[in-house]
Amino acid sequence: MSPSVTIDHVSKLYGARAALTEVSLHLAPGQCVALVGHNGAGKSTLIKLMLGLIRPSRGGVRLLGEDPAGAHAARLRRAVGYLPENLAFHPSLTGKETLDFYARLKGVSRAGNAGLLARVGLEAEAARRRVGTYSKGMRQRLGLAQALLGQPRVLFLDEPTTGLDPALRQVFYEIVQELRRAGVTVLLSSHALTELEGQTDRIIVMNRGVKIADGTLAGLRHLADLPVRIRALGAPAAMVADALGTLGQVSTDGHTVECRCAGGDKVAVLRRLTSLPLADLSVVEPSLDELYAHFLRQEQAA
Numbered sequence: 001m002s003p004s005v006t007i008d009h010v011s012k013l014y015g016a017r018a019a020l021t022e023v024s025l026h027l028a029p030g031q032c033v034a035l036v037g038h039n040g041a042g043k044s045t046l047i048k049l050m051l052g053l054i055r056p057s058r059g060g061v062r063l064l065g066e067d068p069a070g071a072h073a074a075r076l077r078r079a080v081g082y083l084p085e086n087l088a089f090h091p092s093l094t095g096k097e098t099l100d101f102y103a104r105l106k107g108v109s110r111a112g113n114a115g116l117l118a119r120v121g122l123e124a125e126a127a128r129r130r131v132g133t134y135s136k137g138m139r140q141r142l143g144l145a146q147a148l149l150g151q152p153r154v155l156f157l158d159e160p161t162t163g164l165d166p167a168l169r170q171v172f173y174e175i176v177q178e179l180r181r182a183g184v185t186v187l188l189s190s191h192a193l194t195e196l197e198g199q200t201d202r203i204i205v206m207n208r209g210v211k212i213a214d215g216t217l218a219g220l221r222h223l224a225d226l227p228v229r230i231r232a233l234g235a236p237a238a239m240v241a242d243a244l245g246t247l248g249q250v251s252t253d254g255h256t257v258e259c260r261c262a263g264g265d266k267v268a269v270l271r272r273l274t275s276l277p278l279a280d281l282s283v284v285e286p287s288l289d290e291l292y293a294h295f296l297r298q299e300q301a302a
């Protein structure tokens with residue numbers, strides 16, 4: 001299957017400042033990819049390049065096999081959805097009028113707009129209200145409906161869940177999963193790493209314009225090889241330490257015993273622990289936050 005998006009050795013300079021340096025990546029149909037990085041890492045610049053809003057200083061960008069800033073840009077954009085980080089709507093238009101306006105701008109039919117509003121959780125009553133009366137969550141729902149206009153094949157979501165409550169975030173990710181199953185490529189940038197776990201197929205970590213990691217969560221965990229923590233309840237720390245020997249380090253808060261061991265020793269440690277009279281056992285894999293911090297440290301040390 002040919003990639004939906006190809007970024008080939010792309011650099012983007014603003015004067016002497018490099019916003020992106022030699023970035024290469026492919027996004028496949030039906031893939032949901034998270035783009036993570038600190039402020040200024042280059043996430044928005046990358047999305048703007050993929051949208052054809054700016055051109056690379058060096059390297060090539062292809063969107064659905066074509067140049068997103070080329071002669072067919074207008075047609076190409078109809079196949080793309082974009083939710084910018086800060087999307088401002090006109091406060092005196094209703095939700096429905098706003099979506100109709102964006103449909104006209106995009107040159108797509110307005111016929112499905114009521115269904116689209118309902119799909120993002122803006123029912124008829126809400127759609128008739130002026131956007132000026134909307135909560136942040138409602139505005140973000142409207143923003144997502146706007147991005148979904150015309151059934152895009154590629155969707156770019158810049159910080160889509162910032163400021164949303166957990167219930168709405170859940171709705172949001174459910175829609176993303178549906179789109180993914182329908183073969184849509186979804187790229188979402190985020191600072192909220194913890195909530196991304198389990199939601200995306202792949203994670204791309206950016207730092208100061210450079211791609212420093214790219215893979216599945218399991219792949220990144222394997223690459224980082226950070227210690228795994230195993231929590232045991234019901235046996236004294238000394239007994240656990242005895243059972244583990246040199247396989248892991250043991251600490252306790254007086255209640256739970258925590259064993260830290262190398263990822264490769266996890267199964268051996270679990271085998272030894274299960275021979276003890278424990279009440280409970282849980283494995284805590286390195287979180288995405290810890291992986292992110294690890295890759296940044298590694299980059300800074302290089």
Ligand SMILES: Nc1ncnc2c1ncn2[C@@H]1O[C@H](COP(=O)(O)OP(=O)(O)OP(=O)(O)O)[C@@H](O)[C@H]1O
Pocket residue numbers: 014017018019037038039040041042043044045046
């Ligand atoms: N139009 C511009 N002119 C000059 N510099 C720019 C411009 N756009 C971005 N930059 C610079 O490029 C770098 C990358 O910015 P970018 O907005 O892509 O980062 P980001 O990862 O999206 O950050 P944030 O999470 O804060 O949105 C930053 O150093 C930024 O100051």
